[in-house]
Amino acid sequence: MHKHLLKFLTATGCAALLFTACSSYDPNELLNCENAAFSLSGSGDARSLKLLSANMLRSQNLKLLAVEAYYKDSVRVLLNLAAAGFTADGLKSDSLPSGTFVFSLRQASASPGKVILGFKTGKEYQFLTTDSSSITITEINAASRTVSGTYHVETLNPAMEMQGSFSKVCFRSIQ
Secondary structure (H helix, E strand, O other): OHHHHHHHHHHHHHHHHHHHHHHOOOHHHOOOOOOOEEEEEEOOEEEEEEEEEEEEEEEOOEEEEEEEEEEOOOEEEEEEEEEEOOOHHHHHOOOOOOEEEEEEOOOOOOOOEEEEEEEEEOOEEEEOEEEEEEEEEEEEEOOOOEEEEEEEEEEEOOOEEEEEEEEEEEOEEOO
16 A cells, blocks of 8 residues: 555656646757757858857846857857946846957957867867957847857967857846
8 A cells, every 4th residue: 555655656756846837838948959050161261160158147236148169179269248337127137238259369359258268289279378368249039049240369479360150049047
């Protein structure tokens, strides 16, 4: 009798968890990016990269978008974008303003659009020092949590200039 009661209670508990999970299922929370594209080009070479992660974080009146993509096991591209000036209600939405976010080592104030390149040397990645970079958001779809745009980066030692684009990159919204 206890064995059947235990099985019944376990089945009921699992069913309750399943129905609760299904009722709060949100397909936009998944990083299911079949339509995403991410490219990197420079020095006459172009590569199509794969998305590794994309997250939107919030802190006080600031939204941070961090995107990481890679090419095989040799190149990493990190996009870090900061947008400020949001009200409490504005922080809740998954939108960002369109436009260009610029980073420069020569800029005294905080720079909101940093791009970082990493190249694998041996077993570890060497991340290059970014001299200047820009990230341009051309489209953001808050409902589907996707972002599209372009980026440009110039590095020091070695001096390198590269650019790329990204489209329909899904991001996870963390509040």
